[in-house]
Amino acid sequence: MSTALLFRELPTARESLATVTAIGDDGVVVTDATLFYPHGGGQPGDRGAFITADGRTLAVNDTRKGEGGQVCHLLDPGHGLEVGQSVTQQLDWPRRWAHMRMHTALHLLSVVVPHGVTGGSIGADRGRLDFDLGDASFDKDELTERLNALIAADHPVTSEWISEAELDAHPELVKTMSVAPPRGAGEIRMVRIGDIDYQPCGGTHVASTAEIGPVRVASIKNRGARNRRITLVWGDDNAQGGEPS
Numbered sequence: 305m306s307t308a309l310l311f312r313e314l315p316t317a318r319e320s321l322a323t324v325t326a327i328g329d330d331g332v333v334v335t336d337a338t339l340f341y342p343h344g345g346g347q348p349g350d351r352g353a354f355i356t357a358d359g360r361t362l363a364v365n366d367t368r369k370g371e372g373g374q375v376c377h378l379l380d381p382g383h384g385l386e387v388g389q390s391v392t393q394q395l396d397w398p399r400r401w402a403h404m405r406m407h408t409a410l411h412l413l414s415v416v417v418p419h420g421v422t423g424g425s426i427g428a429d430r431g432r433l434d435f436d437l438g439d440a441s442f443d444k445d446e447l448t449e450r451l452n453a454l455i456a457a458d459h460p461v462t463s464e465w466i467s468e469a470e471l472d473a474h475p476e477l478v479k480t481m482s483v484a485p486p487r488g489a490g491e492i493r494m495v496r497i498g499d500i501d502y503q504p505c506g507g508t509h510v511a512s513t514a515e516i517g518p519v520r521v522a523s524i525k526n527r528g529a530r531n532r533r534i535t536l537v538w539g540d541d542n543a544q545g546g547e548p549s
């Protein structure tokens with residue numbers, strides 16, 4: 305049985321009930337539904353805890369994709385959970401909120417640097433994208449200014465589904481050359497930021513760009529003849545960002 309991906313439609317939910325559907329080796333626990341994002345698309349797997357009905361708190365150290373659409377939560381071995389048991393899932397919310405903000409900021413980076421993306425990584429303190437820039441060059445301070453203008457403009461961030469055939473008819477929508485969009489059920493999840501960005505993405509995002517808060521381009525580094533790595537960090541006094549109401 306596949307796991308219902310609650311983080312897709314409820315990206316700001318921090319706590320939810322779930323039922324254990326499978327127990328794997330090395331502390332793996334699968335549930336019928338989850339708020340925990342499994343590592344993928346450059347975004348780390350969520351951490352947090354499962355709270356049992358008898359009040360035990362079990363740390364979730366990481367979350368990964370499993371077979372057949374299952375989501376595997378990695379607990380400490382010896383957790384004692386059994387199939388059929390109910391648990392309350394609690395996200396490590398400050399970490400996940402930072403990932404959502406940085407993830408959305410990287411979408412904006414792909415707007416101000418309109419070149420093919422060859423790789424990327426998201427963290428709570430920093431994020432980066434690698435671009436196939438060819439001969440193009442960019443200035444750190446100018447990029448920082450343009451990013452913060454897009455953030456302050458408070459563009460709404462929404463998602464929708466299109467068919468795989470529709471995506472195949474518009475290959476220009478895929479900006480990331482290194483990661484194929486998630487396929488399988490015949491549908492592709494598209495993420496839209498106002499009228500400035502529209503691309504396939506399965507990650508979690510903030511609801512509007514102002515929630516990101518100020519960012520700064522920390523470095524632009526050479527990664528081979530054509531590739532440049534652009535790293536973003538939070539701007540001044542923006543470790544927490546604007547919490548959603």
Ligand SMILES: [Zn+2]
Pocket residue numbers: 407408411495505506507508509
């Ligand atoms: Zn995304």
